[in-house]
Amino acid sequence: MKFIDLIQFTAQAIFSHRLRSTLTAIGIGVGVLAVVLLTAIGEGVNRFVVEQFTQFGTTTIAVQPGKSSTLGINPAVLNSVRPLSLADAVALERAPYVLYSVPAVSGAGSIEANNRERNVNVFAVGPGFDRAFKFNVNIGSFLPPDNLERARPVAVLGAMAAAEIFGSGNPLGQRIRIGNERYRVVGVMEPKGEMLGIDLDDTVYIPAARGLEMFNRTGLHEIDILYAEDAPVDEVVAGIRRILLARHGGEDFTILTQQQMLDVLGSIIDVLTLGVGALGGISLLVGGVGIFTIMTIAVRERTEEIGLLRAIGTTKNVVARIFIGEAVLLSALGGAGGLLLALIVIGAVSVLAPSIPVNVSIMYVLLAELIAVLTGLIAGVLPAYKAASLAPLDALRTD
Amino acid sequence: MIKLRGICRDYEVGDETVHALDHIELDIAAGEYISIMGPSGSGKSTLLNILGLLDKPTAGIYELDGSDVSDLPDDHLAQVRRQKIGFIFQSFHLVSRLTAHENVELPMLLMGTNKKERRQRAEEVLDSVGLRSRLDHRPDQLSGGERQRVAIARAIVMRPSFLLADEPTGNLDSKSGGEIISIVEDLNSQGIGLVVVTHDPDLGDRARRHLRMVDGRIHSDNPRKSA
Ligand SMILES: Nc1ncnc2c1ncn2[C@@H]1O[C@H](COP(=O)(O)OP(=O)(O)OP(=O)(O)O)[C@@H](O)[C@H]1O
Ligand SMILES: [Mg+2]
Numbered sequence: 128m129k130f131i132d133l134i135q136f137t138a139q140a141i142f143s144h145r146l147r148s149t150l151t152a153i154g155i156g157v158g159v160l161a162v163v164l165l166t167a168i169g170e171g172v173n174r175f176v177v178e179q180f181t182q183f184g185t186t187t188i189a190v191q192p193g194k195s196s197t198l199g200i201n202p203a204v205l206n207s208v209r210p211l212s213l214a215d216a217v218a219l220e221r222a223p224y225v226l227y228s229v230p231a232v233s234g235a236g237s238i239e240a241n242n243r244e245r246n247v248n249v250f251a252v253g254p255g256f257d258r259a260f261k262f263n264v265n266i267g268s269f270l271p272p273d274n275l276e277r278a279r280p281v282a283v284l285g286a287m288a289a290a291e292i293f294g295s296g297n298p299l300g301q302r303i304r305i306g307n308e309r310y311r312v313v314g315v316m317e318p319k320g321e322m323l324g325i326d327l328d329d330t331v332y333i334p335a336a337r338g339l340e341m342f343n344r345t346g347l348h349e350i351d352i353l354y355a356e357d358a359p360v361d362e363v364v365a366g367i368r369r370i371l372l373a374r375h376g377g378e379d380f381t382i383l384t385q386q387q388m389l390d391v392l393g394s395i396i397d398v399l400t401l402g403v404g405a406l407g408g409i410s411l412l413v414g415g416v417g418i419f420t421i422m423t424i425a426v427r428e429r430t431e432e433i434g435l436l437r438a439i440g441t442t443k444n445v446v447a448r449i450f451i452g453e454a455v456l457l458s459a460l461g462g463a464g465g466l467l468l469a470l471i472v473i474g475a476v477s478v479l480a481p482s483i484p485v486n487v488s489i490m491y492v493l494l495a496e497l498i499a500v501l502t503g504l505i506a507g508v509l510p511a512y513k514a515a516s517l518a519p520l521d522a523l524r525t526d
Numbered sequence: 527m528i529k530l531r532g533i534c535r536d537y538e539v540g541d542e543t544v545h546a547l548d549h550i551e552l553d554i555a556a557g558e559y560i561s562i563m564g565p566s567g568s569g570k571s572t573l574l575n576i577l578g579l580l581d582k583p584t585a586g587i588y589e590l591d592g593s594d595v596s597d598l599p600d601d602h603l604a605q606v607r608r609q610k611i612g613f614i615f616q617s618f619h620l621v622s623r624l625t626a627h628e629n630v631e632l633p634m635l636l637m638g639t640n641k642k643e644r645r646q647r648a649e650e651v652l653d654s655v656g657l658r659s660r661l662d663h664r665p666d667q668l669s670g671g672e673r674q675r676v677a678i679a680r681a682i683v684m685r686p687s688f689l690l691a692d693e694p695t696g697n698l699d700s701k702s703g704g705e706i707i708s709i710v711e712d713l714n715s716q717g718i719g720l721v722v723v724t725h726d727p728d729l730g731d732r733a734r735r736h737l738r739m740v741d742g743r744i745h746s747d748n749p750r751k752s753a
Contacts, residue, residue, distance in 0.1 A: 128635065128636050128637075128638055129638045129640075132635050132638070132641075136635065139623060139624070140623065143623040431619060432621050434619070435619040435621065436632075436636070437580075437604065438578070438580055438607065438613050438619075439607065439608065439613070439632065439633045439636070439680070440604045440605060440606075440607040440608025440609070440611075440633065440636065440684075441604060441608075441636050442600070442601045442604045442605075443600060443601070443604075444601070445636060519580050520575060520580050520581055523580075523615070523619065
């Protein structure tokens with residue numbers, strides 16, 4: 128039997144039971160819809176996160192205190208860990224290919240000025256921060272290139288913090304109080320928006336040394352490195368490690384490249400996406416049970432037809448193929464319907480609610496349809512086998 | 527050419543063995559016209575099904591056109607059925623969702639014949655059984671006699687050497703039964719072997735050779751008494 132004829136023959140059988148075929152196909156369609164929608168959201172979140180992380184450049188490396196341990200021991204509890212110091216940050220500026228080495232401590236704090244008080248994010252950083260991450264100053268200037276250890280008490284306000292405290296007035300030169308210290312405002316940043324839910328505009332930037340004091344810390348949260356675009360990452364990492372090893376006498380720090388951070392995040396999101404995809408897969412399974420049921424009924428109803436087919440010389444193999452073909456076609460049609468609906472929903476979401484991150488991955492779309500077809504195949508095998516192994520005479524006698 | 531030697535067909539029912547066929551010896555030449563008659567349960571259908579390779583004998587040898595087909599594998603049997611045997615059943619066995627021409631095309635469809643040739647041959651054959659104007663009717667839109675004619679068209683579309691009919695007029699009134707018989711006799715006169723199982727003595731008498739079965743045996747095997 129030719130493949131095209133097989134498809135036509137099975138399609139005829141499917142369309143001769145319009146309602147029940149439609150209902151069965153919907154079972155699979157809903158499964159595919161669920162898989163595609165859920166994975167589209169997962170993919171969307173994935174892209175969103177990657178965009179967030181790479182918006183400030185991709186040639187960055189974060190150095191953090193403590194060795195990330197495969198044994199799962201929190202490195203902070205090991206007393207051999209030396210904190211990352213401001214001097215470490217200065218030393219790393221001399222590592223090969225390194226353009227900026229920016230010490231960073233952050234936390235929450237409140238700004239008092241102009242008879243107002245506002246809770247903001249406090250970023251205590253080195254003076255290279257604005258250039259390293261391409262954060263532009265709107266008025267005034269960024270933190271001055273003081274000696275890191277003895278930086279003057281000056282502050283730069285984020286756009287929103289400045290607007291909230293000083294309104295349309297000029298904050299430059301104004302005195303503000305952050306924690307218990309008094310600072311002089313030397314600049315205001317351009318609006319930056321959000322990154323991973325942190326408002327970058329509702330912030331204040333102060334020198335790293337001041338931040339250590341304010342948060343009462345002995346060491347930095349991390350040192351952010353920006354290296355030259357064309358530099359070999361491995362050599363940059365090796366250079367950083369060499370310098371820190373010499374200074375600390377042991378590997379009590381962690382060097383994370385941008386790529387590693389993305390990989391870690393990516394694998395977390397992949398697991399989540401797979402998880403929600405599997406949830407959708409459960410509805411596919413239910414759809415598969417529907418197909419199995421309908422095919423079992425079809426074989427029983429068409430026993431006479433099976434006997435006739437065998438009598439006129441159809442082999443068992445072809446009989447099996449006819450019924451498997453029916454199951455597969457049914458699930459493929461249902462799957463295609465689900466896909467179409469999913470694409471419409473996703474299209475509508477991206478038009479009506481563009482802030483919801485959805486992203487259709489062609490891989491998941493194909494995978495969903497493939498799984499739908501496989502579901503039909505598996506669900507169809509047993510009924511088809513039953514049809515093929517009927518004795519022709521017994522089948523013909525059923526009326 | 528059909529040769530049956532010592533053919534038995536036993537059914538185990540509970541502890542008992544039913545000898546549906548009991549050492550049948552039978553030769554059928556190409557193009558013969560045979561009727562099989564006999565009381566109910568005498569084994570007529572069982573014999574016809576063995577002849578048509580729908581059933582396997584429990585013992586004995588069946589030679590078809592010179593080769594032993596008594597113990598062929600399933601797929602091989604299907605192939606021989608496809609090429610050499612045409613069945614006509616009492617209850618037609620048409621596929622109800624398919625039109626007349628699609629039902630007739632079915633054997634060719636399974637063979638992989640291309641669409642144009644299929645359609646053309648189905649039309650020719652349906653034309654020859656007088657259903658020119660019913661090509662696109664489905665079984666439920668046809669009378670009993672017309673359905674049986676579609677079934678005949680399906681049985682002969684592969685040009686088999688034998689046409690096996692098990693009470694082909696059993697579900698029909700005498701007028702359409704008569705039409706069916708004249709169609710198959712016409713086919714026989716063109717050279718197709720014809721074996722008809724029937725309870726109708728008038729119909730049985732028309733065959734050139736009369737087999738009478740009793741208790742799984744061939745009780746008599748006579749040529750037609752010339753009137
Ligand atoms: N599947 C079966 N299982 C057990 N016994 C069977 C089976 N099929 C047929 N028989 C028995 O074999 C014998 C012959 O049956 P068969 O159908 O050939 O009779 P028949 O001559 O065609 O009768 P009828 O004129 O009523 O159609 C009967 O005794 C019947 O009970
Ligand atoms: Mg019978």
